Amino acid sequence: MKTKAKDINEKITWQELTTGVEIYEPATSLLVETGDWRVDVPVFKEDKCKQCLLCVPFCPDSSIPVKDGKRLDFDFKHCKGCGICVEVCPFDAIDFVKEEK
Amino acid sequence: MAYNLKKELEKPERLAGGHRLCAGCGAGIAVRGVLRALEPEDKAVITNATGCLEVSTFIYPHTAYYDSYIHTAFANAAATCSGVEAAYNVLKKKGKVKEDFKFITFGGDGGTYDIGLQSLSGAMERGHDMVYVCYDNEAYMNTGIQRSSSTPRFADATTSPAGKVIPGKQQNKKNLTEIIAAHNVPYAAQTTFIGNFKDLHEKAHKAIYTHGPCFLNVLAPCPRGWRYETPEIAEICRLAVETCVWPLYEIVEGVWKLSYEPKKKLPVEEFLKKQGRFAHMFKKGNDWMIDEAQEYVDKQWDKLLAKCE
């Protein structure tokens, strides 16, 4: 049996599945890169940011990391580019542009 | 202790990215906001009714939760949580579980106002120490925007379409918070995503840390179902509150308290006009719909004010 989500994929056999399709680890969704979904991308303009942090709780994808009371750049692995943070920022510190891939 | 967003955001995250909710989904914001109210030293078990949140946050083998999580079915999230809580009580008594756990259930309006209402009522009546959180997006979004008893009147949903003869949903929205309050639970409240999340945070904290069955009704807009511009969720929530379509209040041990009173109540059309689901109300000759919607909101608001006096 594979017990770690990183080892569980669409190629493993029924014998390797966790019993009762349970998962024994926290936050295994982090393995999924929903950043691929983005069409538009937020651009963090640190110079304009006043660190009010209003953008952070509005992010549905937990993709604005906070460290020592300050927001960092986006977690682009998981940010889906919804643009909510762009709208809620009172200081125009986030741009929203077409993503070049 | 006064609310401090910066402090709250230093707590470890309890909903991970990588879940598969739509971009800009209100449910994800609601869950993050509620779980942030947990004290970091407390563990939690999260129960979830079938719905958007469930099918998106635990797709095998990927759970978006840092805490233990259980989903069983659509109608029974509150009953499932009751079982978990009952197990906790007995295992704690027997010394088999040492840590403190909190029990939080999430359900959409379909799983809460409708199919899950019986099990929710049962759990509230029995008095389990749990919080039931409804993320109310006013329709069955998971199955494709069908009307629920939470869908407001006139809304164009896929089973209450705005047609040539019938202009959208015919019935008004059920007042679930009031129904739950009638169970004489120690704490029930309505909230949404406003400003720096003080309102949501404080209510979630009270709900989690008040002993007994507590209920939180969170208006959680759905860009797809409501047809507004996805980035505008904060504005939609603000308008819901400023027009008194979604009043913020709480019922603490039977005492009704208004959390916020708009200085100047905005006309309901400010809220409606931003959303495609109400677009037909703004067509020529349909003014009466807006009038009636306004009349309804006014009446509900007055009733609420009377209760909160």
Next chain:
Amino acid sequence: MAKRLNEAVEIRWHGRGGQGAKTACLLLADVAFSSGKHVQGFPEYGPERMGAPITAYNRITDEHCKVHSNIYKPDYVVVVDETLLKSVDVTKGLKEKGALIINSKKSPEEIRPLLKGYKGKVCTIDAEKISMDALGKNFPNTPMLGAVVKVSHVIDQERFIQDMKESFQHKFRGKENLIEGNMSALKKSMEEVKVG
């Protein structure tokens, strides 16, 4: 025909919902069990409510009894409420070598014409009077039980009296008047049951 090995004594009870016929049936199972028998006590269940005619059964054997069907040819029929005679065919299937035991102030001779030509023994017992005299209330169960045991000989009489005494002492601990009253009702019914 001689009884086969482990052949059952089968008893059918008729009463009205709420009167205690089911309780009496289970009590008989209890006392037969205490005397070392294998027992079955099972009411017939339907949507009946208080006052409706109800039926309950006992099967009493020396070894484990395998049969789980209802009883169609009882050895004994016990009627807890005389008024049932009007509406229920109480002697249906009743073996002629057996007996009907009925709670009534009447004599067996007066009862017999009310039965649809039943030729076996008819026994009457005024359970109400016995109960009123001994307990001051109408609890027909104890007298009916006494009469059934007396007539059917399904269990040893001495043993039965001893077991019942212990059972009452357990059930009504500290309430001497109830213990004595019930014992008196039991003995009296065993003496007074009229066999015709």
Next chain:
Amino acid sequence: MAKRDRMSGNEAVATAMRQINPDVMGAFPITPSTEIPQYYSRFIADGLVDTEFVPVESEHSAMSVCIGASAAGARAVTATSSAGLAFMWELLYVAASARLPITMAVVNRALTGPININNDHSDSMGARDAGWIQIYAETNQEVYDNYIQAMPISETIRLPIMICQDGFITSHGVSNIELLEDEEVKEFVGEYKPENYLLKSENPLAVGPYGISPYYMEAKRQQAQAMKDAMPIIMDVAKRYEKLTGRKYGFFEEYMMDDAEVALVVIGSSAGTGKEAVDRLRAEGKKVGLIKLRVFRPFPRVPLAEAMCKVKAVAIMDKAESFSNSGGPLFNEARNSLYDLPNKPYAINYIYGLGGRDITVEDYYEIYNDLFIIYDTDDPGDVYRYVGVRDSRYAEGGFDHRKESE
């Protein structure tokens, strides 16, 4: 040390539960299983057990409570019947797929349409594909014994289990029983120690995912394997129980089968009445036998087929219709199990006992008589039959289902 006692089947279940003292009970009343939570709540009220009793508002919630509690690491039980079991339906599948060892006392009762409170097996037979182990009892003693074996089986294999008994017939019928001492039961059943559970401190547990197509089928295959692997576990537990009590249990019981020429396969309390018929027919010199099926899930396909092959004609008795137009559920599975065998018996089906219709020794005489006709004529006739039903064709005297189709 065995204790002689007498009690109803419902009281026997409640007593076994008291001796086990499970952690959580989800309880909702429905005739004829209602007495189980009644007895049990009395035990709780009197402080004899410390189970968390959750008196829910529906059977749907009763099963949900059990699932939540079991996933949380508790030993969870409930009891139900008929419509109550039907109302649990979707959660039965959930419990089984999450591999939660919930123990449910099922007091079998007919499903509504029309409403009827009496016994048949349509409730649990309808749930036969839900992934639960199902064990049936003939007597109160067996109900008690099966219940005590339930948790060691289900917790070892991680599958939920139904301990079934016949409504009213055993559930409300008082009869003799031998009870174990409380300590013996506790020792036999043991402590429940799941490996992972929601309330575990070392790691969280996530239960009940969305299973997309690339995983769903593998998950089901794994579940099917668990049902297969339950077979030896059921036997191991039975052996251990025999050591403790002297009472022997298996997948089924063979009664007078060694030299039998014809036999029947039957589930539950009716088997007792059937055995009485066998005794009497044997006394008349007729070589008849009976197989009482105890374990219906997992279905003991191979050993049952071997047992049936001892005779030339076998009647398979179903206390449930399946409206398949090809016989009841037991018939279809039992007959199917014979398919690969070279010398298989004739196998015919009798639907009997629906909604409390009594089956008597005389009915069994009729069935054995039918079997001997097949034995003599090598003509099974129509294999899908009813016994104990009023049929105007019988009254007219011109119909014989041994020759004509129903």
